[in-house]
Amino acid sequence: MADTIALPQVRPAQPSLQFLRVIPGVLLLAAVGYAGKLLEKNVGAYARAHHWTFPNIEYVLWAILIGLAISNTVGVPQIFRAGVATYEFWLKVGIVLLGARFLLGDVLKLGSVSLALVAIEIAVAIAFMTFLGRAFGLRPKLTTLLAVGSAVCGVSAIIATQGAIEADEEDSSFAIAAILALGALSLFTFPLIGHWLHLSDHAYGLWAGLAVDNTAEATAAGALYSDVAGKLAVLAKTTRNAMIGFVVLAYAIYWASQGQAKTIGNKAAFLWQKFPKFVLGFLLISVLATYQFFTKDQITALANLSRWAFLLTFAGVGLRTNFREMRKQGLRPFASDLIGEVVIAIFTLGLVAGAGKLFGF
Amino acid sequence: MSVKQQSEGARKKWLLSVDGWAVLAAFVAALLIRAGVFKHIPW
Numbered sequence: 001m002a003d004t005i006a007l008p009q010v011r012p013a014q015p016s017l018q019f020l021r022v023i024p025g026v027l028l029l030a031a032v033g034y035a036g037k038l039l040e041k042n043v044g045a046y047a048r049a050h051h052w053t054f055p056n057i058e059y060v061l062w063a064i065l066i067g068l069a070i071s072n073t074v075g076v077p078q079i080f081r082a083g084v085a086t087y088e089f090w091l092k093v094g095i096v097l098l099g100a101r102f103l104l105g106d107v108l109k110l111g112s113v114s115l116a117l118v119a120i121e122i123a124v125a126i127a128f129m130t131f132l133g134r135a136f137g138l139r140p141k142l143t144t145l146l147a148v149g150s151a152v153c154g155v156s157a158i159i160a161t162q163g164a165i166e167a168d169e170e171d172s173s174f175a176i177a178a179i180l181a182l183g184a185l186s187l188f189t190f191p192l193i194g195h196w197l198h199l200s201d202h203a204y205g206l207w208a209g210l211a212v213d214n215t216a217e218a219t220a221a222g223a224l225y226s227d228v229a230g231k232l233a234v235l236a237k238t239t240r241n242a243m244i245g246f247v248v249l250a251y252a253i254y255w256a257s258q259g260q261a262k263t264i265g266n267k268a269a270f271l272w273q274k275f276p277k278f279v280l281g282f283l284l285i286s287v288l289a290t291y292q293f294f295t296k297d298q299i300t301a302l303a304n305l306s307r308w309a310f311l312l313t314f315a316g317v318g319l320r321t322n323f324r325e326m327r328k329q330g331l332r333p334f335a336s337d338l339i340g341e342v343v344i345a346i347f348t349l350g351l352v353a354g355a356g357k358l359f360g361f
Numbered sequence: 362m363s364v365k366q367q368s369e370g371a372r373k374k375w376l377l378s379v380d381g382w383a384v385l386a387a388f389v390a391a392l393l394i395r396a397g398v399f400k401h402i403p404w
Contacts (some may be wrong), residue, residue, distance in 0.1 A: 092383030097391065281384035285391060294395060301394045304402040 018082075025083015028310070029090070032070070032319065033311035036063030047311030060223045060314050064187060066194055067318015087316020091216050092278040094309030095234055099285030100294060100302040102235070107286050110232070111361060114206065114239040117351050121210050122243060124347055136336040141167040141260075144251055145175035146333060150340050153241045153276075154179045159273050160244060164252035165261045174330065178337040182325045183217035188316075188342075190246035191224045197349075203356045205229035209236025210348040211218045213341070215318050219310060238279050245274035 033290035039061040047054035056165065070076065076084055085309060099107075126147045133143025145167055149158045162172040194204040204225050215237050222233025249270055255261035264270050314325050326334075379383065391401055 089379050089383050089386075092391075093387045096387035097382055100391070151395055170402055175367040276379070277380040278383050285387070288391075294391075297400070298394050301399060301402040302391060305390055305394070307404050308402070 022086050028080045029312040029315040032066045032315035037064055054154045060220055063314040064318040067315050071319050071322050074290045077162045081126050084316055084319045087313045090309045090312040094306045096278055096281035097284040097302050097306035100289040100299050102286045104286050105128045106292040109240055110235055112188050114236045121348055125344050132336045132340050137333055141172040145171055146337055149175050149179040152244050152247050155355040157244050164248050165255040174333040175325045178333045179213050180193040181212040182341050184206040184321050187211045187221055194225050201226045201228035202232055205232025206236050207349055207352045208233040211345045216313050220314050241276045242279050248274050
Protein backbone atom coordinates (compact mmCIF):
# COMPACT_ATOMS: atom_id res chain seq x y z
CA MET A 1 0.00 0.00 0.00
CA ALA A 2 3.05 2.21 -0.25
CA ASP A 3 1.84 3.51 -3.57
CA THR A 4 -1.02 5.94 -3.26
CA ILE A 5 -2.39 8.56 -5.60
CA ALA A 6 -0.61 11.36 -3.80
CA LEU A 7 2.77 9.72 -3.49
CA PRO A 8 4.12 7.77 -6.44
CA GLN A 9 5.56 4.30 -5.86
CA VAL A 10 9.24 4.11 -5.09
CA ARG A 11 11.15 2.87 -8.15
CA PRO A 12 13.44 -0.10 -7.57
CA ALA A 13 17.06 0.86 -7.01
CA GLN A 14 20.11 -0.65 -5.32
CA PRO A 15 19.09 -1.61 -1.74
CA SER A 16 21.72 0.69 -0.22
CA LEU A 17 20.49 3.59 -2.39
CA GLN A 18 16.88 2.84 -1.48
CA PHE A 19 17.85 2.98 2.19
CA LEU A 20 19.48 6.40 1.73
CA ARG A 21 16.49 7.67 -0.28
CA VAL A 22 14.02 6.99 2.53
CA ILE A 23 16.00 8.76 5.28
CA PRO A 24 14.75 12.36 4.64
CA GLY A 25 11.11 11.24 4.53
CA VAL A 26 11.42 9.09 7.66
CA LEU A 27 12.98 12.06 9.45
CA LEU A 28 10.03 14.18 8.28
CA LEU A 29 7.58 11.56 9.63
CA ALA A 30 9.44 11.59 12.96
CA ALA A 31 9.47 15.41 13.09
CA VAL A 32 5.75 15.73 12.31
CA GLY A 33 4.84 12.93 14.74
CA TYR A 34 7.00 14.36 17.53
CA ALA A 35 5.60 17.85 16.92
CA GLY A 36 2.14 16.32 17.42
CA LYS A 37 3.27 14.80 20.70
CA LEU A 38 4.75 18.13 21.89
CA LEU A 39 1.60 20.02 20.88
CA GLU A 40 -0.61 17.57 22.81
CA LYS A 41 1.43 18.18 25.94
CA ASN A 42 2.03 21.92 25.65
CA VAL A 43 -1.20 23.26 24.12
CA GLY A 44 -3.29 21.52 26.79
CA ALA A 45 -1.01 22.79 29.58
CA TYR A 46 -1.03 26.33 28.13
CA ALA A 47 -4.83 26.35 27.83
CA ARG A 48 -5.21 25.14 31.42
CA ALA A 49 -2.72 27.72 32.71
CA HIS A 50 -4.73 30.50 31.02
CA HIS A 51 -8.12 29.03 32.05
CA TRP A 52 -9.16 28.56 28.44
CA THR A 53 -11.79 26.06 27.41
CA PHE A 54 -9.87 24.04 24.85
CA PRO A 55 -10.57 20.44 23.83
CA ASN A 56 -7.88 17.93 24.74
CA ILE A 57 -6.49 17.12 21.30
CA GLU A 58 -4.42 13.95 21.26
CA TYR A 59 -1.05 13.61 19.52
CA VAL A 60 -2.71 11.36 16.93
CA LEU A 61 -4.91 14.19 15.66
CA TRP A 62 -2.13 16.81 15.89
CA ALA A 63 0.21 14.60 13.83
CA ILE A 64 -2.48 14.02 11.18
CA LEU A 65 -3.43 17.72 11.08
CA ILE A 66 0.19 18.89 10.70
CA GLY A 67 0.68 16.32 7.93
CA LEU A 68 -2.53 17.42 6.18
CA ALA A 69 -1.49 21.07 6.45
CA ILE A 70 1.91 20.37 4.83
CA SER A 71 0.50 18.10 2.12
CA ASN A 72 -2.32 20.46 1.14
CA THR A 73 -0.39 23.75 1.24
CA VAL A 74 3.29 23.55 0.32
CA GLY A 75 3.05 19.87 -0.66
CA VAL A 76 5.54 17.11 0.11
CA PRO A 77 8.82 17.84 -1.76
CA GLN A 78 10.20 15.03 -3.92
CA ILE A 79 13.14 14.36 -1.61
CA PHE A 80 10.80 13.30 1.22
CA ARG A 81 8.35 11.19 -0.79
CA ALA A 82 10.14 7.82 -0.70
CA GLY A 83 10.51 8.06 3.08
CA VAL A 84 6.94 9.25 3.67
CA ALA A 85 5.73 6.20 1.72
CA THR A 86 7.28 4.00 4.46
CA TYR A 87 4.37 4.84 6.77
CA GLU A 88 2.90 1.47 5.72
CA PHE A 89 6.03 -0.30 7.03
CA TRP A 90 5.81 1.52 10.38
CA LEU A 91 2.11 0.67 10.63
CA LYS A 92 2.86 -3.04 10.29
CA VAL A 93 5.82 -2.89 12.70
CA GLY A 94 3.46 -1.18 15.20
CA ILE A 95 0.76 -3.82 14.75
CA VAL A 96 3.18 -6.74 15.19
CA LEU A 97 4.62 -5.17 18.37
CA LEU A 98 1.11 -4.42 19.65
CA GLY A 99 0.61 -8.20 19.77
CA ALA A 100 2.64 -8.16 23.02
CA ARG A 101 -0.25 -6.33 24.71
CA PHE A 102 -2.72 -9.12 23.90
CA LEU A 103 -2.84 -12.42 25.72
CA LEU A 104 -3.58 -15.27 23.33
CA GLY A 105 -6.86 -16.01 25.14
CA ASP A 106 -8.03 -12.43 24.51
CA VAL A 107 -6.98 -12.64 20.87
CA LEU A 108 -8.93 -15.88 20.42
CA LYS A 109 -12.01 -14.58 22.29
CA LEU A 110 -12.12 -11.11 20.73
CA GLY A 111 -10.79 -12.43 17.44
CA SER A 112 -13.59 -14.97 17.14
CA VAL A 113 -16.21 -12.28 17.91
CA SER A 114 -14.48 -10.04 15.34
CA LEU A 115 -14.33 -12.89 12.84
CA ALA A 116 -18.09 -13.50 13.04
CA LEU A 117 -18.80 -9.76 12.68
CA VAL A 118 -16.24 -9.41 9.87
CA ALA A 119 -17.84 -12.28 7.90
CA ILE A 120 -21.26 -10.59 8.10
CA GLU A 121 -19.78 -7.15 7.33
CA ILE A 122 -17.91 -8.45 4.26
CA ALA A 123 -21.00 -10.18 2.81
CA VAL A 124 -23.24 -7.15 3.34
CA ALA A 125 -20.63 -4.62 2.16
CA ILE A 126 -19.88 -6.51 -1.06
CA ALA A 127 -23.58 -7.00 -1.87
CA PHE A 128 -24.44 -3.35 -1.17
CA MET A 129 -21.42 -1.87 -2.99
CA THR A 130 -22.18 -4.05 -6.03
CA PHE A 131 -25.77 -2.80 -6.02
CA LEU A 132 -24.58 0.83 -5.72
CA GLY A 133 -22.02 0.40 -8.49
CA ARG A 134 -24.77 -0.78 -10.84
CA ALA A 135 -27.15 1.99 -9.69
CA PHE A 136 -24.46 4.64 -10.40
CA GLY A 137 -23.54 3.05 -13.73
CA LEU A 138 -19.89 2.49 -12.73
CA ARG A 139 -17.68 0.17 -14.78
CA PRO A 140 -18.01 -3.44 -13.46
CA LYS A 141 -14.34 -3.78 -12.52
CA LEU A 142 -14.37 -0.40 -10.77
CA THR A 143 -17.42 -1.64 -8.83
CA THR A 144 -15.46 -4.77 -7.85
CA LEU A 145 -12.51 -2.68 -6.64
CA LEU A 146 -14.76 -0.37 -4.60
CA ALA A 147 -16.59 -3.38 -3.13
CA VAL A 148 -13.33 -5.09 -2.08
CA GLY A 149 -11.88 -1.83 -0.75
CA SER A 150 -14.97 -1.12 1.36
CA ALA A 151 -15.50 -4.69 2.52
CA VAL A 152 -11.97 -5.80 3.38
CA CYS A 153 -9.05 -3.49 3.81
CA GLY A 154 -8.91 -0.40 1.70
CA VAL A 155 -5.96 0.35 -0.52
CA SER A 156 -4.03 -2.92 -0.10
CA ALA A 157 -7.15 -4.92 -1.00
CA ILE A 158 -7.67 -2.76 -4.09
CA ILE A 159 -4.07 -3.24 -5.22
CA ALA A 160 -4.24 -7.02 -4.59
CA THR A 161 -7.51 -7.27 -6.53
CA GLN A 162 -6.38 -5.05 -9.40
CA GLY A 163 -3.65 -7.54 -10.31
CA ALA A 164 -5.88 -10.58 -9.86
CA ILE A 165 -8.80 -9.35 -11.99
CA GLU A 166 -6.66 -7.38 -14.47
CA ALA A 167 -8.48 -4.10 -13.82
CA ASP A 168 -7.36 -0.84 -15.44
CA GLU A 169 -4.94 1.48 -13.64
CA GLU A 170 -7.57 4.20 -14.01
CA ASP A 171 -10.19 2.13 -12.15
CA SER A 172 -7.81 1.38 -9.32
CA SER A 173 -6.84 5.09 -9.04
CA PHE A 174 -10.55 6.00 -8.81
CA ALA A 175 -11.18 3.37 -6.14
CA ILE A 176 -8.06 4.29 -4.13
CA ALA A 177 -8.95 8.00 -4.23
CA ALA A 178 -12.49 7.33 -2.99
CA ILE A 179 -11.31 5.01 -0.19
CA LEU A 180 -8.60 7.45 0.95
CA ALA A 181 -10.94 10.47 0.89
CA LEU A 182 -13.51 8.64 2.99
CA GLY A 183 -10.79 7.32 5.28
CA ALA A 184 -9.70 10.91 5.97
CA LEU A 185 -13.33 11.86 6.65
CA SER A 186 -13.78 8.96 9.06
CA LEU A 187 -10.87 10.20 11.19
CA PHE A 188 -12.95 13.22 12.16
CA THR A 189 -16.48 11.76 12.15
CA PHE A 190 -16.03 8.40 13.91
CA PRO A 191 -14.68 9.72 17.24
CA LEU A 192 -17.39 12.44 17.29
CA ILE A 193 -20.16 9.89 16.68
CA GLY A 194 -18.63 7.51 19.23
CA HIS A 195 -18.59 10.19 21.95
CA TRP A 196 -22.07 11.39 20.96
CA LEU A 197 -23.43 7.83 21.33
CA HIS A 198 -21.38 7.25 24.53
CA LEU A 199 -19.93 4.05 23.07
CA SER A 200 -17.68 2.01 25.36
CA ASP A 201 -14.01 1.67 24.37
CA HIS A 202 -14.62 -1.96 23.34
CA ALA A 203 -17.69 -1.17 21.23
CA TYR A 204 -16.07 1.84 19.56
CA GLY A 205 -12.81 0.00 18.83
CA LEU A 206 -14.65 -2.90 17.22
CA TRP A 207 -16.79 -0.49 15.22
CA ALA A 208 -13.79 1.49 13.92
CA GLY A 209 -11.99 -1.74 13.00
CA LEU A 210 -15.04 -3.04 11.14
CA ALA A 211 -16.16 0.13 9.37
CA VAL A 212 -13.03 2.19 8.56
CA ASP A 213 -11.46 0.77 5.42
CA ASN A 214 -7.78 1.54 5.42
CA THR A 215 -5.67 -0.05 8.17
CA ALA A 216 -3.78 3.18 8.95
CA GLU A 217 -7.00 5.21 9.25
CA ALA A 218 -8.74 2.47 11.30
CA THR A 219 -5.76 2.43 13.71
CA ALA A 220 -5.80 6.23 13.95
CA ALA A 221 -9.60 6.43 14.36
CA GLY A 222 -9.36 3.92 17.21
CA ALA A 223 -6.41 5.65 18.90
CA LEU A 224 -8.23 9.02 18.66
CA TYR A 225 -10.93 7.61 20.96
CA SER A 226 -8.77 5.90 23.59
CA ASP A 227 -5.83 3.56 24.03
CA VAL A 228 -8.10 0.54 24.59
CA ALA A 229 -10.28 1.46 21.60
CA GLY A 230 -7.10 1.71 19.51
CA LYS A 231 -6.07 -1.83 20.52
CA LEU A 232 -9.52 -3.21 19.70
CA ALA A 233 -9.66 -1.36 16.37
CA VAL A 234 -6.32 -2.91 15.35
CA LEU A 235 -7.53 -6.40 16.35
CA ALA A 236 -10.80 -6.10 14.41
CA LYS A 237 -9.04 -4.57 11.40
CA THR A 238 -6.34 -7.27 11.45
CA THR A 239 -9.09 -9.93 11.42
CA ARG A 240 -10.60 -8.15 8.41
CA ASN A 241 -7.20 -7.99 6.69
CA ALA A 242 -6.78 -11.75 7.17
CA MET A 243 -9.81 -12.28 4.91
CA ILE A 244 -8.25 -10.47 1.96
CA GLY A 245 -7.04 -13.61 0.17
CA PHE A 246 -10.43 -15.32 0.19
CA VAL A 247 -12.29 -12.29 -1.18
CA VAL A 248 -9.69 -11.57 -3.87
CA LEU A 249 -9.66 -15.26 -4.86
CA ALA A 250 -13.46 -15.33 -5.17
CA TYR A 251 -13.41 -12.24 -7.42
CA ALA A 252 -10.48 -13.60 -9.47
CA ILE A 253 -12.42 -16.83 -10.10
CA TYR A 254 -15.54 -14.84 -11.04
CA TRP A 255 -13.71 -12.59 -13.53
CA ALA A 256 -11.82 -15.58 -14.97
CA SER A 257 -15.18 -17.33 -15.53
CA GLN A 258 -16.25 -14.24 -17.49
CA GLY A 259 -13.12 -14.57 -19.62
CA GLN A 260 -11.82 -11.21 -18.39
CA ALA A 261 -8.96 -12.37 -16.13
CA LYS A 262 -6.45 -15.22 -16.13
CA THR A 263 -7.41 -18.50 -14.43
CA ILE A 264 -5.93 -19.14 -10.98
CA GLY A 265 -3.88 -22.36 -10.99
CA ASN A 266 -2.76 -23.17 -7.45
CA LYS A 267 -5.43 -21.65 -5.17
CA ALA A 268 -3.58 -22.43 -1.92
CA ALA A 269 -0.45 -20.67 -3.22
CA PHE A 270 -2.62 -17.72 -4.30
CA LEU A 271 -4.18 -17.48 -0.82
CA TRP A 272 -0.75 -17.59 0.84
CA GLN A 273 0.60 -14.94 -1.56
CA LYS A 274 -2.28 -12.57 -0.72
CA PHE A 275 -2.32 -13.32 3.03
CA PRO A 276 -1.00 -10.35 5.05
CA LYS A 277 2.05 -11.85 6.80
CA PHE A 278 2.11 -9.21 9.54
CA VAL A 279 -0.99 -10.93 11.00
CA LEU A 280 1.20 -13.98 11.71
CA GLY A 281 3.83 -11.75 13.34
CA PHE A 282 1.13 -10.18 15.55
CA LEU A 283 -0.11 -13.65 16.62
CA LEU A 284 3.42 -14.94 17.29
CA ILE A 285 4.32 -11.97 19.53
CA SER A 286 1.02 -12.49 21.36
CA VAL A 287 1.89 -16.19 21.92
CA LEU A 288 5.34 -15.22 23.24
CA ALA A 289 3.80 -12.63 25.62
CA THR A 290 1.21 -15.15 26.81
CA TYR A 291 3.90 -17.72 27.69
CA GLN A 292 5.89 -15.03 29.57
CA PHE A 293 8.79 -14.85 27.15
CA PHE A 294 8.85 -11.14 28.05
CA THR A 295 8.86 -9.60 31.53
CA LYS A 296 6.30 -6.95 32.46
CA ASP A 297 8.85 -4.15 31.90
CA GLN A 298 9.78 -5.60 28.51
CA ILE A 299 6.11 -5.67 27.48
CA THR A 300 5.85 -2.00 28.46
CA ALA A 301 8.94 -1.29 26.33
CA LEU A 302 7.43 -3.19 23.36
CA ALA A 303 4.12 -1.33 23.77
CA ASN A 304 5.96 2.01 23.78
CA LEU A 305 7.96 1.02 20.70
CA SER A 306 4.64 0.16 19.02
CA ARG A 307 3.35 3.67 19.90
CA TRP A 308 6.44 5.25 18.28
CA ALA A 309 5.86 3.21 15.12
CA PHE A 310 2.21 4.30 15.05
CA LEU A 311 3.30 7.92 15.57
CA LEU A 312 5.23 7.77 12.28
CA THR A 313 2.18 6.12 10.64
CA PHE A 314 -0.20 8.88 11.76
CA ALA A 315 2.18 11.54 10.44
CA GLY A 316 2.26 9.61 7.14
CA VAL A 317 -1.55 9.45 6.96
CA GLY A 318 -1.68 13.26 6.98
CA LEU A 319 1.29 13.74 4.66
CA ARG A 320 0.04 11.38 1.94
CA THR A 321 -3.53 12.79 1.90
CA ASN A 322 -3.85 15.40 -0.80
CA PHE A 323 -7.43 16.57 -1.32
CA ARG A 324 -6.60 18.36 -4.59
CA GLU A 325 -5.34 15.10 -6.11
CA MET A 326 -8.42 13.27 -4.86
CA ARG A 327 -10.80 15.81 -6.39
CA LYS A 328 -9.24 15.17 -9.81
CA GLN A 329 -10.54 11.58 -9.72
CA GLY A 330 -14.19 12.59 -10.23
CA LEU A 331 -17.36 12.62 -8.19
CA ARG A 332 -19.31 9.49 -9.14
CA PRO A 333 -17.08 6.81 -7.58
CA PHE A 334 -16.75 9.03 -4.51
CA ALA A 335 -20.54 9.56 -4.21
CA SER A 336 -21.20 5.85 -4.67
CA ASP A 337 -18.56 4.95 -2.07
CA LEU A 338 -19.77 7.65 0.34
CA ILE A 339 -23.31 6.25 0.34
CA GLY A 340 -21.93 2.73 0.70
CA GLU A 341 -19.64 3.69 3.59
CA VAL A 342 -22.42 5.49 5.47
CA VAL A 343 -24.69 2.44 5.16
CA ILE A 344 -21.85 0.08 6.15
CA ALA A 345 -21.00 2.30 9.15
CA ILE A 346 -24.63 2.28 10.33
CA PHE A 347 -24.95 -1.46 9.73
CA THR A 348 -21.70 -2.32 11.56
CA LEU A 349 -22.71 -0.02 14.44
CA GLY A 350 -25.88 -2.12 14.77
CA LEU A 351 -23.79 -5.31 14.59
CA VAL A 352 -21.45 -4.10 17.34
CA ALA A 353 -24.39 -3.00 19.52
CA GLY A 354 -25.94 -6.47 19.11
CA ALA A 355 -22.62 -8.20 19.87
CA GLY A 356 -22.13 -5.89 22.86
CA LYS A 357 -25.44 -7.02 24.36
CA LEU A 358 -24.59 -10.65 23.65
CA PHE A 359 -21.01 -10.59 25.01
CA GLY A 360 -21.40 -7.77 27.56
CA PHE A 361 -19.10 -4.96 26.39
CA MET B 362 17.96 -14.74 -19.65
CA SER B 363 19.99 -11.53 -19.76
CA VAL B 364 22.49 -10.52 -17.07
CA LYS B 365 20.12 -7.73 -16.02
CA GLN B 366 17.22 -10.16 -15.64
CA GLN B 367 19.44 -12.55 -13.66
CA SER B 368 20.51 -9.83 -11.25
CA GLU B 369 16.88 -8.67 -10.90
CA GLY B 370 15.90 -12.28 -10.12
CA ALA B 371 18.70 -12.68 -7.60
CA ARG B 372 17.70 -9.44 -5.90
CA LYS B 373 14.04 -10.47 -5.76
CA LYS B 374 15.06 -13.75 -4.09
CA TRP B 375 16.36 -12.08 -0.96
CA LEU B 376 14.22 -8.96 -0.94
CA LEU B 377 11.20 -9.32 1.32
CA SER B 378 7.78 -7.70 0.96
CA VAL B 379 6.86 -4.71 3.17
CA ASP B 380 5.06 -7.19 5.45
CA GLY B 381 8.14 -9.40 5.63
CA TRP B 382 10.48 -6.52 6.49
CA ALA B 383 8.00 -5.20 9.08
CA VAL B 384 7.74 -8.58 10.82
CA LEU B 385 11.54 -8.99 10.73
CA ALA B 386 12.13 -5.50 12.14
CA ALA B 387 9.54 -6.00 14.90
CA PHE B 388 11.06 -9.34 15.94
CA VAL B 389 14.61 -8.00 15.92
CA ALA B 390 13.44 -5.12 18.14
CA ALA B 391 11.57 -7.55 20.42
CA LEU B 392 14.63 -9.80 20.74
CA LEU B 393 16.89 -6.83 21.52
CA ILE B 394 14.47 -5.77 24.25
CA ARG B 395 14.28 -9.38 25.52
CA ALA B 396 18.10 -9.59 25.58
CA GLY B 397 18.24 -6.41 27.66
CA VAL B 398 20.01 -4.31 25.00
CA PHE B 399 17.18 -1.78 25.33
CA LYS B 400 15.89 -1.84 28.91
CA HIS B 401 13.53 1.10 28.77
CA ILE B 402 11.73 2.69 25.82
CA PRO B 403 10.28 6.02 26.96
CA TRP B 404 6.98 7.38 25.71
